[in-house]
Amino acid sequence: MAEAPSARTAVRRHPERGRYDRAVIDAILDEGLICHAGFVVDGQPYVIPTIHARLGDALYLHGSAVSRMMRSLSGGFPACVTVTLLDGIVLARSVYDSSMNYRSAVVLGTAREVSDRAEKLRALEAIVEHVARGRWADARRPSEAELKATAVVGMALDECSAKVRTGPPVDDPADVALPIWAGVVPLRMAAGAPEAAPDLPPGVGVPPYVARYERLTG
Amino acid sequence: MAEAPSARTAVRRHPERGRYDRAVIDAILDEGLICHAGFVVDGQPYVIPTIHARLGDALYLHGSAVSRMMRSLSGGFPACVTVTLLDGIVLARSVYDSSMNYRSAVVLGTAREVSDRAEKLRALEAIVEHVARGRWADARRPSEAELKATAVVGMALDECSAKVRTGPPVDDPADVALPIWAGVVPLRMAAGAPEAAPDLPPGVGVPPYVARYERLTG
Numbered sequence: 001m002a003e004a005p006s007a008r009t010a011v012r013r014h015p016e017r018g019r020y021d022r023a024v025i026d027a028i029l030d031e032g033l034i035c036h037a038g039f040v041v042d043g044q045p046y047v048i049p050t051i052h053a054r055l056g057d058a059l060y061l062h063g064s065a066v067s068r069m070m071r072s073l074s075g076g077f078p079a080c081v082t083v084t085l086l087d088g089i090v091l092a093r094s095v096y097d098s099s100m101n102y103r104s105a106v107v108l109g110t111a112r113e114v115s116d117r118a119e120k121l122r123a124l125e126a127i128v129e130h131v132a133r134g135r136w137a138d139a140r141r142p143s144e145a146e147l148k149a150t151a152v153v154g155m156a157l158d159e160c161s162a163k164v165r166t167g168p169p170v171d172d173p174a175d176v177a178l179p180i181w182a183g184v185v186p187l188r189m190a191a192g193a194p195e196a197a198p199d200l201p202p203g204v205g206v207p208p209y210v211a212r213y214e215r216l217t218g
Numbered sequence: 219m220a221e222a223p224s225a226r227t228a229v230r231r232h233p234e235r236g237r238y239d240r241a242v243i244d245a246i247l248d249e250g251l252i253c254h255a256g257f258v259v260d261g262q263p264y265v266i267p268t269i270h271a272r273l274g275d276a277l278y279l280h281g282s283a284v285s286r287m288m289r290s291l292s293g294g295f296p297a298c299v300t301v302t303l304l305d306g307i308v309l310a311r312s313v314y315d316s317s318m319n320y321r322s323a324v325v326l327g328t329a330r331e332v333s334d335r336a337e338k339l340r341a342l343e344a345i346v347e348h349v350a351r352g353r354w355a356d357a358r359r360p361s362e363a364e365l366k367a368t369a370v371v372g373m374a375l376d377e378c379s380a381k382v383r384t385g386p387p388v389d390d391p392a393d394v395a396l397p398i399w400a401g402v403v404p405l406r407m408a409a410g411a412p413e414a415a416p417d418l419p420p421g422v423g424v425p426p427y428v429a430r431y432e433r434l435t436g
């Protein structure tokens with residue numbers, strides 16, 4: 001069992017849920033479609049949903065080069081990126097012991113702007129593939145103007161932790177005999193049938209990563 | 219169309235996606251099962267997933283009275299609470315115009331600790347009902363010791379905004395004729411069949427809010 005890389009990443013509430021193995025953390029980062037990125041401007045924290053991708057030991061985010069988020073993240077200030085997967089609602093007999101089943105990963109650090117063209121393209125490929133594996137080979141890739149309009153930042157995965165809850169509710173023994181239903185309602189992100197763009201020319205087939213869309217798991 | 223309540227809540231990237239009507243914001247806060255709460259400790263932002271509930275013009279969060287999050291939020295420091303609903307993956311022909319369909323709400327402000335016992339109980343009821351409407355009437359309610367171990371904070375909804383993207387991809391006209399599939403893969407949070415706790419006594423029936431679990435929409 002790996003240890004917390006720093007005091008501030010150590011899980012203090014329910015320490016038994018803390019996980020510091022990179023395999024566990026990576027699996028959460030890879031399965032989660034989006035993250036919530038936290039940064040501070042004039043003392044005010046902002047939490048913004050955005051797409052991320054992991055490539056080895058780095059987490060990449062992208063956005064418009066002129067957005068507040070990208071300008072803040074590329075400025076070398078402390079940031080926090082959190083990915084959360086909801087796995088179920090845990091209904092204990094008591095309100096107090098009710099909970100959620102979830103897997104979350106928190107990455108602390110300082111983002112750096114990716115200015116190297118080759119690394120920027122690799123990061124964008126990773127982000128596209130993170131959303132739909134196989135898409136980079138099919139889609140029209142960025143033009144020079146589009147590349148210039150897009151900013152990419154990278155964060156090292158050297159200060160991160162995960163928190164995981166699984167399993168049924170754990171009630172106070174005095175509550176177990178109460179005539180109250182207890183258990184878990186499983187939750188998952190489900191993909192529906194693909195909806196072709198209204199302007200799609202006839203004869204363009206649905207690629208397999210769209211027809212059978214699913215998040216990478218395990 | 220309502221206007222942004224402050225310069226810092228105004229949606230600047232894709233301003234056409236900005237929504238400032240409380241009805242739109244409230245619907246996102248109510249449908250989203252969890253939020254991501256952002257706060258700052260020693261200059262470092264933290265982004266933590268947690269359950270929230272809206273009650274009129276207030277957003278409530280709860281947690282262990284000794285957690286870093288609750289101590290930070292109740293200290294009167296600036297906070298940000300964000301709720302994000304993912305509605306679909308938007309695949310344009312070009313990587314650049316690809317996107318997500320989503321609805322997100324961002325609440326800025328300063329949280330206050332809820333110390334009034336009646337308000338605290340109303341907030342906890344709202345949180346329980348937010349997760350599963352009907353549960354508060356069934357579950358065992360908090361004891362005095364449990365109430366004491368639980369902290370509740372409230373944030374006024376007077377500085378908030380929403381960002382909404384819907385619909386098909388919008389490609390550059392020059393890309394529309396490319397032989398690349400374009401469209402939307404709809405996403406939704408799906409609930410599975412309830413799993414009774416292993417220690418559930420025989421004869422305790424599954425309540426309707428569990429058997430047919432769904433998030434409030436619209």
